[in-house]
Amino acid sequence: MTTAEDLPLLPADDLRVYRRSLGTFPTGITVMTAAHEGTRVGVTANSFASVSLEPPLVLWNLKATSPSLPVFRESGHFAVNVLAWHQEPLSMRFATPADDKFAELDVTDGLGGAPLLDGCAARFETELVHEYVTGDHVVLFGEVRRYNNFHREPLIFLRGRHCRLEQPLIG
Numbered sequence: 001m002t003t004a005e006d007l008p009l010l011p012a013d014d015l016r017v018y019r020r021s022l023g024t025f026p027t028g029i030t031v032m033t034a035a036h037e038g039t040r041v042g043v044t045a046n047s048f049a050s051v052s053l054e055p056p057l058v059l060w061n062l063k064a065t066s067p068s069l070p071v072f073r074e075s076g077h078f079a080v081n082v083l084a085w086h087q088e089p090l091s092m093r094f095a096t097p098a099d100d101k102f103a104e105l106d107v108t109d110g111l112g113g114a115p116l117l118d119g120c121a122a123r124f125e126t127e128l129v130h131e132y133v134t135g136d137h138v139v140l141f142g143e144v145r146r147y148n149n150f151h152r153e154p155l156i157f158l159r160g161r162h163c164r165l166e167q168p169l170i171g
Contacts, residue, residue, distance in 0.1 A: 026158040029083045031094045034075040035113035040102050041068035044095035046157045056144040061137040077112025078142055080124040084152035085164040111145055121152040
């Protein structure tokens with residue numbers, strides 16, 4: 001019988017294998033949005049997490065070299081658009097560089113002008129309260145000021161692919 005101690009350890013410097021191993025953890029998919037002085041930005045992120053209920057704090061990670069980072073910082077607000085199962089095209093749109101990712105989309109301005117996307121599973125409007133630079137990313141912390149739960153099935157990311165729950169757990 002093979003035990004965990006018998007299995008070979010993989011080197012931490014094999015980033016391809018490391019990334020594939022991280023992909024075994026299913027996550028939801030969000031589009032993070034912000035606006036400042038007429039510039040709107042949005043990025044697909046699966047690093048979203050709850051930090052605290054009191055006060056209501058959330059966090060997410062953005063690459064430190066992202067051209068969107070200055071807008072997220074200067075805005076002072078960001079919106080978390082939790083994508084619903086049918087929104088894979090939005091996930092791809094905001095994961096791909098483009099001059100105007102919001103072209104031909106109906107959006108509503110949230111707190112601080114952060115664009116709010118329609119059709120989501122949930123949305124959180126936050127005030128940026130802290131950031132922490134670590135490794136090649138910046139962790140952005142937001143205090144939730146308003147939120148909506150639309151009771152839609154979420155879009156999931158697993159093993160490098162979009163998917164949906166086989167057994168919906170909406171409630």
